[in-house]
Amino acid sequence: METTITTDIEKSQKLLKEGQLVAIPTETVYGLAANALDSNAVKRIFEMKGRPAFNPLIVHIHQMEQLPILAKDIPQKAYDLAEAFWPGSLTLILPKQDIVPDIITGGKPTVGVRMPNHKTTLDLLKGLPFPLAAPSANPFTRVSPTSAKHVLDYFGDQIPAILDGGPCQVGLESTIIGFDGEIPILYRKGGIPKEAIEAVVGKLRISTENETAPEAPGMLLKHYSPRTPLVVCDNLKEKLKENSLKKVGVLSFYEEDFPLATKVIALSKNKMLEEAAMSLFEALHTLDASGLDLILAERFPEKGLGSSINDRLFRAEN
Secondary structure, three states: OOOEEEOOHHHHHHHHHOOOOEEEOOOOOOEEEEEOOOHHHHHHHHHHHOOOOOOOOEEEOOOHHHHHHHEOOOOHHHHHHHHHHOOOOEEEEEEEOOOOOHHHHOOOOEEEEEOOOOHHHHHHHHOOOOOEEOOEOOOOOEOOOOOHHHHHHHHOOOOOEEEOOOOOOOOOOOEEEEEEOOEEEEEEOOOOOHHHHHHHHOOOEEOOOOOOOOOOOOOOOOOOEOOOOEEEEOOHHHHHHHOOOOOEEEEEOOOOOOOOOOEEEEOOOOOOHHHHHHHHHHHHHHHHOOOOOEEEEEOOOOOOHHHHHHHHHHHHHO
16 A cells, blocks of 8 residues: 555545545644544554554544533533633543444543644544544554654555644643543643643642553553663763763753764753654654664653653653
8 A cells, every 4th residue: 555645635534434544633743543433443543553452542523512422421621621722732531422432442431532723634624524533643652753754654555645734833742631520630741731721620630650541542651662762861961971882862952062972952942841842752753763872861841841741751761
C-alpha cells in the first residue's frame, strides 16, 4: 500500500467511511484515526500501533451536541470545562453511552471525549456521520508525531493517507480530566496547564499513573520514548562530564553552550514554556535520528506547561 500525504479532506472522509485508517492533524499531535463506532476499524488502530487492548482511546467530535450521544451523567463541571477549553487540548472522561464500543474504552464504563482545535480536522469531522477514535499516530511507547513526516516515517505503506495540517501548534497531547461525582481528577498532564483547569473547577485530585488498568491514555510509565537512551537531569554540564566518552545529545530549555555535547537543541531561546512544549517531540525525533549514544534532557520548571513537559520526559526516560 502506498501512503499519500494529502490535504484532500473529501478523500480522507471517503477512506474513513470505507472503514480505513487515516492519520489526521490536531493541535496536540497527529492521530491515527478510524470511525469510533466501527469496532473492526478501531481494532486495526490497536493492531497497527501495537497498543495493549486495556489502554483506552479518545473519541474526537466537532460540536457539543455530540457529547451527550457518547456520554451520560455528565457533571456540571465537565460542561464548565468544555465551555472554557473546547475546541482545545482537553479530554473529558465520562460515563459512556451504549453506542460507544467496549474496544474504545478498554472495557471500562467510561469514555474519553475531546473537540480538537484544528480547522482541518474540524472540517473533516463535520463531513462525517460518526466521531473519530484517534490516538497518537506512532507505535506504542514511541515518540509522538507532530508532523506528517513523522507519521510517514512510522507508518509509510501501512495506511492509505496522511491528512497534512502542518506542524502541531501545541505539541503535547491533551490534558485529561475525569470525575468522581463532582470531584475533578487529573489523569494526564497535557497541553492545558493544571493551573488553568483549577481556575475553572477548583482543586484537582491527581491520578496520573496506572500500569494495569489505566482510566485514560498516557498513564503508563513507559511512553513517548526514543530508541536512544534518555536521562533527565538538573545539571546538564555535570552529566556531560560524566559521559565525556560518549556521543551525547542535549535537550535544554534555552541554553545552547554545551561544548562537550555532540548535538544541542534548545527548545525555547526565549524561555517560553509554550514554545518549548510545541518543539519537544520534534526535537526528540531529531536527536533520536542523530546517531547518539545518549540524550540528556534538562528538567523543566515544575509550573504551567513545564510540568507537562517533565511528565513526557520522565516517561520517555523509563
